[in-house]
Amino acid sequence: MATVRRPILVLGATGRQGGSVVKGLRKIQWPVRAFVRDPSDPASIALREASAEIVHGSLEDSDTIASAMKDVHGVFSVLPANLSADDEVRYGTLIADLAAESQIDHFIYSSGASVGDKLTGIPRFDAKPRIEAHIRALPLTATIVRPMIFMEMLVRPGFGLEEGRLISLIRPDHSIQLTAVDDIGKIVAAMFVDKARFAGLTLKIASDRVTGHELESIFTEAADKPITYARFSDDVLAANGDLAHMASSLEDGPLAEHVDLKLMREINPEVVSLRSWLRGAGRTQLKEALHRGKV
Numbered sequence: 001m002a003t004v005r006r007p008i009l010v011l012g013a014t015g016r017q018g019g020s021v022v023k024g025l026r027k028i029q030w031p032v033r034a035f036v037r038d039p040s041d042p043a044s045i046a047l048r049e050a051s052a053e054i055v056h057g058s059l060e061d062s063d064t065i066a067s068a069m070k071d072v073h074g075v076f077s078v079l080p081a082n083l084s085a086d087d088e089v090r091y092g093t094l095i096a097d098l099a100a101e102s103q104i105d106h107f108i109y110s111s112g113a114s115v116g117d118k119l120t121g122i123p124r125f126d127a128k129p130r131i132e133a134h135i136r137a138l139p140l141t142a143t144i145v146r147p148m149i150f151m152e153m154l155v156r157p158g159f160g161l162e163e164g165r166l167i168s169l170i171r172p173d174h175s176i177q178l179t180a181v182d183d184i185g186k187i188v189a190a191m192f193v194d195k196a197r198f199a200g201l202t203l204k205i206a207s208d209r210v211t212g213h214e215l216e217s218i219f220t221e222a223a224d225k226p227i228t229y230a231r232f233s234d235d236v237l238a239a240n241g242d243l244a245h246m247a248s249s250l251e252d253g254p255l256a257e258h259v260d261l262k263l264m265r266e267i268n269p270e271v272v273s274l275r276s277w278l279r280g281a282g283r284t285q286l287k288e289a290l291h292r293g294k295v
């Protein structure tokens, strides 16, 4: 007889990571309960059409989170990027506390790849490690994932593609590890399937590793026109604390630590290279980026 699986509650389900987890779980036919702020939003309607159960709630309302956790197998927790450090810690620890009280089977928290072993003393960089430490101290079967920089970040405004350039954070001969957001969902789904293997682990996740020179050749091929690669200038980095923090983390901090891509492929055999992402899921975003501002 087929096992009846209890649902996974997915927070941030209308967003990038949560949406990817919904897709990853539905692909293996695991029931999903999607936590949304606005059930009438087109993104929520699309989730319902993908056979997710919709629950209406907000991070500001702990009762709605607690009731959404009723009778679920697991919870995927990801927090929006635009929170203050205090709110991020408050919501991240609250969600984990409620999950521990609900006695769910498996909790997966999406943290950040720039998290290292030591706190930096800067509140916004320390929010995720503080949430991680809180989760580890709870009586909760948990896995923490730390996704590397999203491929989607390279095709956003401000990275120069519309002018035939790609500006990013690494020196041309250094490498950067990138994650296709779709791969996060596939990896998280595999982790829910194999709780015994992944319980208690903290795992950096990535899809590909490329140098600055390779970024130039891969984007030139995908755009079908020359794209030159350059690192942000020292002046730009000096004026932007977040970019500077990431650039230094990519040189010799947590973002420079190599993710085991063979392991990634073993967990998620469909893991994509940057080259194949630009031809597939990233194609539309690349085209938009190349033609941005042109009529």
Ligand SMILES: NC(=O)c1ccc[n+]([C@@H]2O[C@H](COP(=O)([O-])OP(=O)(O)OC[C@H]3O[C@@H](n4cnc5c(N)ncnc54)[C@H](OP(=O)(O)O)[C@@H]3O)[C@@H](O)[C@H]2O)c1
Residues within 6 Å of the ligand: 011, 012, 013, 014, 015, 016, 017, 018, 036, 037, 038, 043, 057, 058, 059, 060, 078, 079, 080, 081, 110, 111, 112, 113, 147, 148, 149, 150, 153
């Ligand atoms: N590795 C990287 O390159 C990278 C890049 C970007 C972000 N990140 C990290 O990824 C995390 C953000 O994940 P994401 O990119 O998937 O976010 P996202 O696409 O911006 O989605 C945020 C989600 O949170 C929901 N949300 C916002 N405020 C809420 C509230 N008050 N109550 C309930 N739900 C709320 C949003 O719902 P609505 O649809 O209603 O707004 C949406 O579903 C952050 O931790 C950020 O640091 C990493």
